[in-house]
Amino acid sequence: MQVIQGVIDDKAISAEEADRLSAAMIEYYPELLDLVPIEEPADSIPDKSVETRVTPLLVVEPETRFGLTEEQRMGLWRERIFAGRRARRDAGIRYPIGVVDTIQIGAVIRLQGRVSLMPELDPADPTAAMRKMRVMTPGTDITVVGVAVDNSQLLWYEVRTVGASGSEMTGWVIAPALVTQLPKDNWSKNLDLDEQLREQYIQELLREHSLSIGQLDTISIEAARKNWPIPL
Numbered sequence: 237m238q239v240i241q242g243v244i245d246d247k248a249i250s251a252e253e254a255d256r257l258s259a260a261m262i263e264y265y266p267e268l269l270d271l272v273p274i275e276e277p278a279d280s281i282p283d284k285s286v287e288t289r290v291t292p293l294l295v296v297e298p299e300t301r302f303g304l305t306e307e308q309r310m311g312l313w314r315e316r317i318f319a320g321r322r323a324r325r326d327a328g329i330r331y332p333i334g335v336v337d338t339i340q341i342g343a344v345i346r347l348q349g350r351v352s353l354m355p356e357l358d359p360a361d362p363t364a365a366m367r368k369m370r371v372m373t374p375g376t377d378i379t380v381v382g383v384a385v386d387n388s389q390l391l392w393y394e395v396r397t398v399g400a401s402g403s404e405m406t407g408w409v410i411a412p413a414l415v416t417q418l419p420k421d422n423w424s425k426n427l428d429l430d431e432q433l434r435e436q437y438i439q440e441l442l443r444e445h446s447l448s449i450g451q452l453d454t455i456s457i458e459a460a461r462k463n464w465p466i467p468l
């Protein structure tokens with residue numbers, strides 16, 4: 237590049253000095269090259285009469301990351317989801333809340349008030365079933381062993397308890413009656429335990445696969461970006 241004449245601070249400089257100054261400026265400010273017209277040889281100018289095709293470059297992520305194939309990473313992401321579900325289930329067994337989710341099978345509840353225990357669900361003879369109904373008293377410990385919906389689409393829990401005589405009793409309690417027996421502080425205890433167990437299960441997963449939480453988070457971001465199917 238040659239600058240024939242230049243002026244700095246209203247003082248004329250020679251062509252040779254202008255060239256040196258231009259080269260120095262471009263060295264420190266390479267973006268100035270974009271402003272300099274470049275004359276190309278005539279044979280390098282493309283013939284506009286000839287159709288040209290531009291093939292876009294495809295950015296392909298490496299198949300293996302953190303020593304894991306994509307299939308293995310997907311499996312690890314699924315394990316993380318299952319760990320979270322396991323934490324929620326286990327917290328629900330220890331501190332049932334029974335509002336957002338059904339009360340977990342295996343939950344043990346100490347009754348705060350009197351609760352009716354029906355002998356069967358959807359009895360053929362409702363009158364006879366009512367005569368066999370028992371009333372559980374406050375302080376009774378019951379264990380949830382099943383859950384079902386009756387013919388009227390009402391939710392019921394099958395529970396097991398030990399009667400005053402020491403004999404085991406099994407029957408059905410309608411859901412609203414059982415939910416009202418849950419301790420009021422179960423909500424906060426459930427959430428705290430859920431968070432604690434979730435952290436515990438995730439750490440076990442990381443140790444098993446020799447990964448860091450940052451690497452596991454990166455895999456989760458990949459799952460969201462690639463829209464991996466959420467396991468049932």
